Amino acid sequence: MRVFIAILVMLSIVQYSTADSSMVKSNPEADYNNNLKSSHENKSTLNFQLSKRDYERAYDDFYMKLIDKKKGMKNFDEFINNLEESDRLWRKYIISECSAEASLNEMYSKEYLSVYELCMAQHYNKKSAYYMNFKLK
Numbered sequence: 001m002r003v004f005i006a007i008l009v010m011l012s013i014v015q016y017s018t019a020d021s022s023m024v025k026s027n028p029e030a031d032y033n034n035n036l037k038s039s040h041e042n043k044s045t046l047n048f049q050l051s052k053r054d055y056e057r058a059y060d061d062f063y064m065k066l067i068d069k070k071k072g073m074k075n076f077d078e079f080i081n082n083l084e085e086s087d088r089l090w091r092k093y094i095i096s097e098c099s100a101e102a103s104l105n106e107m108y109s110k111e112y113l114s115v116y117e118l119c120m121a122q123h124y125n126k127k128s129a130y131y132m133n134f135k136l137k
Contacts, residue, residue: 048117051124058128059087069136094123 063083070076098119105111 048121048124051121051128055124055128055131058131062131062134065136073136090127094120098123 066073066076066080066083073079098116101119102112102116105115
């Protein structure tokens with residue numbers, strides 16, 4: 001949660017600093033390159049948000065399938081408890097892993113946030129596929 005808040009603060013600082021830079025005389029080539037970079041960063045953020053949403057949907061669908069098959073499952077309560085605990089620990093793990101990977105860049109820079117968001121999106125995509133392909137007996 002602290003990482004999320006820090007990211008939000010840094011995004012607002014980045015927005016504020018880019019607003020100040022608009023007062024400087026523009027260079028068309030630099031503007032074009034900045035627009036391309038900004039477009040990539042927006043796609044990265046969007047990809048992360050969509051991946052997270054898709055993951056939450058896949059997890060919820062999987063959870064509901066478990067509820068529907070409760071009667072035929074042995075150790076249902078234990079399985080649900082383990083599933084919930086593993087989800088909590090997995091979320092904590094990916095935040096740490098992606099923070100570590102992103103920290104190879106200047107803390108909370110555009111590059112840092114881009115690497116972090118791409119890493120998170122990749123993890124969410126893999127976990128979504130896991131739940132969508134999980135075969136219940």
